[in-house]
Structures are given as C-alpha cells and as structure tokens.
Amino acid sequence: xxxxxxxxxxxxxxxxxxxxxxxxxxxxxxxxxxxxxxxxxxxxxxxxxxxxxxxxxxxxxxxxxxxxxxxxxxxxxxxxxxxxxxxxxxxxxxxxxxxxxxxxxxxxxxxx
Amino acid sequence: xxxxxxxxxxxxxxxxxxxxxxxxxxxxxxxxxxxxxxxxxxxxxxxxxxxxxxxxxxxxxxxxxxxxxxxxxxxxxxxxxxxxxxxxxxxxxxxxxxxxxxxxxxxxxxxxxx
Numbered sequence: 001x002x003x004x005x006x007x008x009x010x011x012x013x014x015x016x017x018x019x020x021x022x023x024x025x026x027x028x029x030x031x032x033x034x035x036x037x038x039x040x041x042x043x044x045x046x047x048x049x050x051x052x053x054x055x056x057x058x059x060x061x062x063x064x065x066x067x068x069x070x071x072x073x074x075x076x077x078x079x080x081x082x083x084x085x086x087x088x089x090x091x092x093x094x095x096x097x098x099x100x101x102x103x104x105x106x107x108x109x110x111x112x
Numbered sequence: 113x114x115x116x117x118x119x120x121x122x123x124x125x126x127x128x129x130x131x132x133x134x135x136x137x138x139x140x141x142x143x144x145x146x147x148x149x150x151x152x153x154x155x156x157x158x159x160x161x162x163x164x165x166x167x168x169x170x171x172x173x174x175x176x177x178x179x180x181x182x183x184x185x186x187x188x189x190x191x192x193x194x195x196x197x198x199x200x201x202x203x204x205x206x207x208x209x210x211x212x213x214x215x216x217x218x219x220x221x222x223x224x225x226x
Contacts, residue, residue: 043217097206097213104155
C-alpha cells in the first residue's frame with residue numbers, strides 16, 4: 001500500500017518558470033512532511049519541511065503548501081533555475097526524526 | 113558538525129555471494145539509524161531502522177539483515193545476494209524526535225548483482 005502518492009513523475013520547466021510537484025497522503029497520523037532534493041549519485045538532502053498546523057512555509061524560492069483536509073501538500077519552486085534540475089521526493093512520518101515514508105519521486109529538468 | 117559515511121560507493125557482486133555495507137556517523141551520540149533502498153521508479157523503501165545498539169526493526173521481509181554493533185555504526189548484510197537486491201542503498205541518521213532533527217542521508221552505495 002503506497003501511503004504517499006507523488007505526481008508528476010517527471011517535469012520540464014523553462015528557466016524562470018514555476019515548478020509544482022504534488023503529493024497526497026493517506027495516514028492521518030502523519031505529523032511531519034518534508035521535501036528532499038537528490039542529485040545524481042548523491043543521497044537525498046532535506047530541502048524544506050512543514051507541520052500540519054501550518055498551511056504554508058516559504059524558504060527562499062521554495063514553498064510548501066499544505067491542505068490538511070484534502071490530505072495533500074505541494075512544493076512550488078519559483079524562478080526555477082537549471083541548478084534546480086534534480087529528483088524531488090516528498091515524504092511523511094508520524095513524528096519528525098522517525099522513519100520517513102517517501103513518494104516515488106519527481107525528476108525535474110529546468111531548461112535554459 | 114555531524115557527518116555520515118557509507119562505503120563502498122559502488123559494488124558489483126555475483127548472485128549468491130555475501131554482502132556487507134557499512135555506515136558510520138560522526139559528531140553525535142545515540143542517533144536513530146536507517147537503511148533505505150532506492151530502485152528506479154520506486155522511490156526510497158525503508159528496510160531497517162535502529163534506535164539503539166542491538167535494536168533493529170525490519171520493515172520489509174527479505175534476505176537482507178542489519179546490525180548495530182556500536183552506537184554510531186550500522187551494517188547491512190546478506191548471506192546470499194539475489195539479482196533483485198541490486199539498487200542504491202542509503203544510510204540515514206537522525207538525532208531525535210523533534211522538528212529540528214530531520215533525517216540526514218549518506219551518499220549511498222550502488223550495488224549491482226550480476
């Protein structure tokens with residue numbers, strides 16, 4: 001049973017555009033929702049995270065939007081740059097610092 | 113600062129051979145430790161996690177096993193590899209259970225079983 005569903009699988013965006021990746025979860029006990037960024041041959045690195053009592057969190061060009069009633073959250077990358085080209089994973093867990101359940105990932109390509 | 117080390121970076125092993133992947137964490141004590149496997153198109157699958165020495169929880173039944181012989185050392189093993197064990201194996205650690213203690217990943221081991 002896939003507990004975190006991520007879409008799209010791949011995304012191509014023009015430089016300067018907005019990249020949007022969506023995730024949906026099933027387990028209402030999840031209490032922590034991070035996004036990870038992974039470059040080829042490297043391990044994933046934490047990008048930004050949100051708690052369910054907040055509807056939006058912004059860090060630089062990266063924003064998480066969270067809809068608790070719909071059990072959905074999304075990552076928005078503003079002014080997308082070629083250096084943002086990577087695979088992005090959403091994840092969820094019952095508690096920060098505990099095992100994460102990951103989505104299947106989105107491969108983002110930002111064309112210059 | 114804390115760092116996590118995984119080795120080897122790449123490994124090619126024949127079917128039926130044993131496996132030992134090692135992960136160590138520096139700069140922290142009593143971390144939570146995790147092994148994940150990443151296969152193409154399947155995201156990251158949790159294999160094992162440990163909250164202390166000798167304490168291992170398995171998430172997926174398979175021919176892999178994990179051990180934690182020391183506080184900051186986590187080992188992934190197999191007695192006989194299968195072709196389906198090929199993948200990218202990632203070790204991760206967290207310092208605790210707060211929002212300031214996210215999971216930090218190592219750079220992984222690319223395992224190819226031939």
